[in-house]
């Protein structure tokens with residue numbers, strides 16, 4: 343096994359931790375259920391889907407409209423074809439202003455572009471200021487969840503990390519005390535940075551506004567204290583109107599954390615007097631996605647995290663098992679477009695239960711795209727190792743009712759004769775300790791029905 | 799070709815079929831007492847708030863609500879409040895420095911009593927057209943990044959207080 347199945351198996355080796363992870367995410371899902379209990383929720387989701395489809399259909403016009411307004415307001419707008427150009431633009435801005443230390447609030451785009459390692463290699467210090475991101479950064483890790491980057495960290499481990507890096511007392515595990523230490527540590531970094539980098543949750547063409555949502559306030563501390571604010575944004579973040587923004591803001595936090603809205607929702611259209619503001623618009627594969635009609639709607643994602651929280655596979659395999667910047671169901675349909683070879687197993691990291699599409703605030707049909715990626719992978723001869731044989735066997739067995747009936751009869755006999763422990767042994771990739779093969783019924787439904795019918 | 803030209807050309811070449819603008823769904827909300835609804839949500843998101851009584855001054859009410867720390871609070875005017883999520887809109891034109899919004903340990907936002915809307919659908923339409931920067935603030939700064947335990951006072955304000963002023967709105 344390689345790729346996701348192998349990584350997931352390793353994750354599950356620590357059964358207690360895997361169960362804890364599963365529970366933590368399910369707790370998020372429940373918060374989302376409570377938060378989204380609005381009578382008009384479903385029509386809001388339809389509106390969310392519609393406003394994104396509209397924005398994609400007018401993407402070039404809306405980006406130009408945004409650029410026109412932003413430029414008139416004194417914002418410098420940059421365009422980048424790919425990650426390399428994006429990083430070069432950011433570096434250029436920082437070099438021109440002799441900046442050696444930057445603060446950065448949460449931005450999945452900069453993760454995607456590998457901005458941190460790039461800047462650090464150029465001698466520029468980057469401090470991630472979202473608490474969860476700072477935790478993983480201090481530990482030399484990447485986020486394991488797009489909304490809750492350190493969801494896989496336990497408080498004792500965070501306590502030990504902060505003891506080592508921030509000098510908190512040994513053994514300190516109270517979230518209040520640890521967050522208080524982080525507050526001092528991060529405020530210092532935020533207020534002494536030469537530039538504040540942020541992502542954006544939306545760009546509004548009608549207002550020329552960059553919208554950033556946080557609970558911690560770190561994006562605001564960064565962008566309003568440093569002399570330079572750089573917003574790094576994927577082109578698909580544009581929406582047409584302020585009405586669209588109203589819909590999006592009603593959906594976003596409720597879907598992600600169950601909150602009615604984030605603590606801070608910042609709409610910034612112009613730099614403050616004496617400061618500079620830059621917006622870097624990044625393609626990096628998005629226009630290719632846009633041209634792919636069957637997979638296009640993946641661009642509608644507002645990165646709320648709801649599909650991760652609800653996914654039975656994500657919850658039980660952890661963010662790192664995906665090996666991608668964006669994890670979970672949405673990650674599994676985004677990554678194959680970037681590299682089908684590297685991510686050929688991801689479309690299979692799903693039971694196709696459809697829970698993701700049910701919670702998605704913009705109604706992306708993730709299971710349909712997972713299935714479409716499986717088909718593309720197979721057509722391109724890129725099946726994960728061993729899958730080809732399994733599919734061939736399944737095709738034969740499930741292909742005709744008679745073989746299926748014969749196979750189940752045979753399987754039942756085998757299960758009766760062979761010890762259960764052996765059937766669930768190491769050789770069988772579908773079982774593991776605590777997850778045995780289900781016992782087949784003594785009688786199939788057809789046999790039962792035949793017997794019933796024959797009764798007087 | 800510049801990157802800009804290339805990206806725009808690639809978008810246009812993708813030839814996405816036209817999709818109509820979204821219509822704003824009708825929110826089904828109780829509009830009888832928006833202030834009470836607002837204050838209820840404000841408590842849930844970790845803020846405190848009240849409606850100013852006749853004859854009472856803003857500092858009086860603030861010290862009633864916040865006690866001793868009320869004296870250290872930074873008081874800013876808010877333009878309007880949103881009942882569904884406990885948010886108040888503050889515009890950068892009304893504050894001395896943008897950073898004050900997050901730097902203040904204790905923030906008090908004074909909102910005109912009549913300036914309240916049920917949901918974000920109405921709220922976004924009230925955002926000033928010429929705004930250079932504005933915030934919807936809902937409760938104090940918070941984090942749940944440590945094992946999902948909710949902690950108030952992450953990096954921004956520790957205390958968030960909203961006062962509805964019957965007279966002018968701005969104390």
Ligand code: SF4
Nearest residue numbers: 643644646647649702
């Ligand atoms: S795909 Fe949908 S549910 Fe998943 S993160 Fe994106 S918007 Fe949220």
